[in-house]
Amino acid sequence: MNSLKALTDSYYNVDSLEKYIDLNRISQSDPESFWSTIAERNFSWRKKWDKVLDWNKEESTVKWFEGAKLNITENCIDRHLASKGDKTAIIWESNDPTEAAQHISYKELSIRVNKMANVLKNNGAKKGDRICIYLPMIPELSVALLACARIGAIHSVVFAGFSAAAVASRINDADCKMVITSDGSYRGAKKLNLKSIVDEALENCPIVETVLVANRTNLDVEMKAGRDRWLEKELSYAEETCEAEEMDAEDPLFVLYTSGSTGKPKGMVHTTAGYMVYTAFSFKNVFQYKDGDIYWCTADIGWITGHSYILYGPLLNGATTIIFEGVPSYPDYGRFWEIIEKYKVNQFYTAPTAIRALANQDIDFVNKHDLSSLKVLGSVGEPINEEAWHWYNDNIGKKKAPIVDTWWQTETGGIMISPIPFVTPTKPTFATLPLPGIQPALMDEEGKEIQGNSTAGRLCIKFPWPSMARTVYGDHQRYIDTYFSAYKGMYFTGDGALRDEVGYYRITGRVDDVVIVSGHNLGTAPIENAINEHPAVAESAIIGFPHDIKGNALAGFIILKDETRNPENLQKEINNLISSSIGPIAKLDRIHFVSGLPKTRSGKIMRRILRKVSSNEMENLGDTSTLLDPSIVDEIIEKVKEVL
Numbered sequence: 001m002n003s004l005k006a007l008t009d010s011y012y013n014v015d016s017l018e019k020y021i022d023l024n025r026i027s028q029s030d031p032e033s034f035w036s037t038i039a040e041r042n043f044s045w046r047k048k049w050d051k052v053l054d055w056n057k058e059e060s061t062v063k064w065f066e067g068a069k070l071n072i073t074e075n076c077i078d079r080h081l082a083s084k085g086d087k088t089a090i091i092w093e094s095n096d097p098t099e100a101a102q103h104i105s106y107k108e109l110s111i112r113v114n115k116m117a118n119v120l121k122n123n124g125a126k127k128g129d130r131i132c133i134y135l136p137m138i139p140e141l142s143v144a145l146l147a148c149a150r151i152g153a154i155h156s157v158v159f160a161g162f163s164a165a166a167v168a169s170r171i172n173d174a175d176c177k178m179v180i181t182s183d184g185s186y187r188g189a190k191k192l193n194l195k196s197i198v199d200e201a202l203e204n205c206p207i208v209e210t211v212l213v214a215n216r217t218n219l220d221v222e223m224k225a226g227r228d229r230w231l232e233k234e235l236s237y238a239e240e241t242c243e244a245e246e247m248d249a250e251d252p253l254f255v256l257y258t259s260g261s262t263g264k265p266k267g268m269v270h271t272t273a274g275y276m277v278y279t280a281f282s283f284k285n286v287f288q289y290k291d292g293d294i295y296w297c298t299a300d301i302g303w304i305t306g307h308s309y310i311l312y313g314p315l316l317n318g319a320t321t322i323i324f325e326g327v328p329s330y331p332d333y334g335r336f337w338e339i340i341e342k343y344k345v346n347q348f349y350t351a352p353t354a355i356r357a358l359a360n361q362d363i364d365f366v367n368k369h370d371l372s373s374l375k376v377l378g379s380v381g382e383p384i385n386e387e388a389w390h391w392y393n394d395n396i397g398k399k400k401a402p403i404v405d406t407w408w409q410t411e412t413g414g415i416m417i418s419p420i421p422f423v424t425p426t427k428p429t430f431a432t433l434p435l436p437g438i439q440p441a442l443m444d445e446e447g448k449e450i451q452g453n454s455t456a457g458r459l460c461i462k463f464p465w466p467s468m469a470r471t472v473y474g475d476h477q478r479y480i481d482t483y484f485s486a487y488k489g490m491y492f493t494g495d496g497a498l499r500d501e502v503g504y505y506r507i508t509g510r511v512d513d514v515v516i517v518s519g520h521n522l523g524t525a526p527i528e529n530a531i532n533e534h535p536a537v538a539e540s541a542i543i544g545f546p547h548d549i550k551g552n553a554l555a556g557f558i559i560l561k562d563e564t565r566n567p568e569n570l571q572k573e574i575n576n577l578i579s580s581s582i583g584p585i586a587k588l589d590r591i592h593f594v595s596g597l598p599k600t601r602s603g604k605i606m607r608r609i610l611r612k613v614s615s616n617e618m619e620n621l622g623d624t625s626t627l628l629d630p631s632i633v634d635e636i637i638e639k640v641k642e643v644l
């Protein structure tokens with residue numbers, strides 16, 4: 001058995017099962033030495049920490065590396081300049097395959113980030129300010145995040161598919177003074193006018209003083225005098241160097257919104273040092289990235305996967321990371337495979353929804369391309385079903401590239417449970433084992449930890465890890481209520497999981513009212529709120545049901561006030577309402593107009609029944625005797641059968 005000391009030098013890269021077992025043991029018996037060793041050896045600090053971990057269980061506050069001073073961009077960029085200045089940091093691939101790609105070296109990235117940082121400062125941004133970023137997947141998006149981090153401003157990226165109302169609520173929640181956007185965006189054959197969405201949002205955001213607009217599509221947009229500025233023009237006179245702001249370890253790096261099961265989205269706050277240490281460490285190990293490899297994650301930077309594993313994790317490791325502006329189906333369903341061949345991608349990280357959609361196409365789209373460069377395949381965002389797992393393994397990895405089924409969340413900041421390729425034997429549909437430093441637990445409904453293997457329960461994490469979200473922006477009580485109240489002193493993930501006979505974890509899905517649709521986390525309550533605003537609607541209940549491609553799709557059970565309306569028109573109007581209040585991703589696949597909902601005597605909707613009926617499990621509805629009106633179930637079954 002290796003001692004902590006003996007492992008120290010090679011700590012960072014877990015490249016054998018023996019080492020995994022040792023590190024896992026050490027990280028649990030002495031987490032502080034474990035993380036401080038990793039932090040000390042692999043990053044550049046302006047000042048080291050005074051205390052590794054300060055954990056106040058009563059108040060649910062966690063601080064890592066307190067007292068340390070740093071700037072994450074010095075770790076992502078500056079420290080690589082001497083040895084890797086000319087190495088490509090970012091390869092940008094356009095939506096349009098005929099448009100030239102950009103190969104941005106670390107040196108060039110440094111200049112672009114510094115210039116953008118100066119633009120932010122010239123426009124009044126300073127340390128601690130929140131800046132909303134609403135951009136398509138163009139290089140300016142990654143440059144904007146890093147520029148915020150350079151000056152200590154807190155970025156709040158909003159996925160550029162969200163509606164004006166969703167953008168406005170996120171801007172207002174975080175009090176953003178500045179917005180960075182573009183005139184428009186390309187998504188496959190579509191051209192979207194992002195600036196007009198921002199303009200609409202800003203009608204309800206009086207605090208925003210400045211909007212910086214990148215030119216991507218040459219759209220004719222309205223520029224509001226005194227507020228809106230073209231980014232290119234601002235950049236043209238910005239200086240090329242900008243001293244990095246000195247940040248405390250626990251200074252917020254960013255806010256990123258995630259849906260909750262109730263109410264408005266939660267702005268998860270991630271802080272500087274812990275996020276840096278954990279995303280770098282997990283990227284290195286989960287992808288076994290070696291110098292010279294080309295890494296590609298197909299997520300959007302608007303989601304946590306993009307933050308941690310397109311941008312920060314790869315750059316912290318001096319990697320080459322691909323940013324792809326387009327979609328898997330444009331100009332045809334071979335686009336992903338074409339890009340892998342074009343750049344000889346070594347690690348490829350995508351979502352089960354994309355895998356399922358691509359597996360449904362002619363296999364020639366795959367077989368036309370040389371995919372032999374692939375060493376590791378990743379999956380993230382939702383459970384990967386067995387069929388998709390095998391298709392990915394057989395046709396893309398040719399059974400030679402291990403699949404890392406990575407389980408994690410916006411809240412966890414980094415990958416928590418995942419195989420380490422070439423170290424952990426994989427098993428279809430299993431995320432397998434926790435990374436070193438992560439202590440999962442399965443809990444029963446009485447709040448007791450379930451010991452032993454071959455069991456199932458609710459997934460919690462017992463001990464803090466460096467990249468955990470520290471709070472919900474502006475609402476620490478909501479953070480406590482959502483994550484630390486169900487099981488005292490433990491982080492509750494909201495997911496159910498099972499542990500097999502050897503201790504491998506398989507995530508079975510959400511146990512709350514969040515539905516993962518095409519890998520996107522959607523709370524049902526905000527969708528219901530949107531629908532209930534329709535004048536013809538009295539009440540609604542939204543649930544998720546299994547869908548071949550999307551993993552889950554949404555169904556709405558709606559009671560009408562006005563039953564004289566044409567149902568088809570109503571369905572369209574309801575989906576349009578959802579689209580404009582949240583975004584097209586939250587649209588309902590099925591809408592059932594019903595005369596009642598299955599409610600308990602205390603008025604609670606038994607969504608379990610709606611879920612089972614929608615999943616065609618009519619025979620297995622469980623106890624319905626506590627319902628106020630059990631006869632409503634028959635009506636619901638009839639309505640659902642009409643569309644099955």
Ligand code: PRX
Nearest residue numbers: 380381382383405406407408409410507521
């Ligand atoms: O239910 C789990 C599911 O996605 C949720 C987190 O969503 P989000 O915060 O948007 O982050 C997605 C990207 C990290 C989880 O609570 N999920 C994520 N990865 C997996 C997964 N479910 C099963 N298997 C996974 N590998």
